[in-house]
Amino acid sequence: MSASRIPGRLRRMNKTQKLSVAGVSAVAAAALSLSLVPGNADAETEPQAVSGAPVVFASAAGASQAKTIQSSVIEQHSTAEQLIKASDAAKAKKAKSVSKEKAKKAKAKAHAKAKAKAKKAASKRGKQGASRSHSRTPVFSNNLDGWIKESLSIMKAKGIPGTYDGLHRNIIRESSGNPKAINDWDVNAVNGVPSKGLLQIIKPTFDFYHVGGTPHDQYDPVANITASANYAADKYGSIDNVNSAY
Structure with a gap:
């Protein structure tokens, strides 16, 4: 847009109004500059031009704030990993306990089965012995x-x-x-x-x-x-x- 087509009201802005507009532009530029600063930045960034506004450098306070946010994210990530590990450990412990209990029950069942089998075999041997003893009983003739x-x-x-x-x-x-x-x-x-x-x-x-x-x-x-x-x-x-x- 040429100067000849600028409305007269804007052309007549005084010096104070111009400085006010420049200030608003500077604030906007600073906000954009902070969003572009890397998370681990602790020094001033290279100057970036934004929409013709004055060049603005990231302040030390902004860099510190970005670093704090990054630290918080890392801490949250670490906490999440610890929770996952704790959950996995609890699951593994529970699975081990269940497996141990199953093994214990299986052992008790096998022991009871073996005992019952031995008892049955002993009973069978007793009956066979009695039968053999009976068969060995002499039969005397009636004379x-x-x-x-x-x-x-x-x-x-x-x-x-x-x-x-x-x-x-x-x-x-x-x-x-x-x-x-x-x-x-x-x-x-x-x-x-x-x-x-x-x-x-x-x-x-x-x-x-x-x-x-x-x-x-x-x-x-x-x-x-x-x-x-x-x-x-x-x-x-x-x-x-x-x-x-x-």
Whole structure:
């Protein structure tokens, strides 16, 4: 715009008004200059021309303020990093704790499982042992040979002496191997207590020398043999020492 076209009012600005306008321009330039100063600047910047306004240099106060802002940003950044690290550490600690708890539970579960398995195996072994023991239990025949052998196994368990030969010999002499034999003519019979069974034992003697685990019956072959052998052991040391009426 040429001077000839400037309104008369502006052309007539006095010196005070001109200085006022220049001052406003200077303030604006200073603000712009501060925004262009680097964050770490601590010296005056090179002069910058702004829209034809007078050249303005950044003041020491502006540089200090910029430096303070930069320091605050750095401090905030550092604090943020510390918070992130603390959060990561807390997460890692929690994950480790959870992992440790899971491992502990898994170990307890494995221990309980192993214990239950061992108990089951022990129970199975016990049943198998009982089964084997049962299968090893001898089965005696229901005849004179079987009765003598069964009586001998009981006598051995009870500590009653005697042999197969001693029992067999006395049985043949007393009853000829007849478990239902009864003497109804001797003095015992006269007294009302006849001798009965394989080894011809009277009731009072049978009752007194009866061996537990056998039937309480004078006519039972095994009960008769073991009670008579027990009586003979007490009176003669063993059934083997008996060679006649006893």
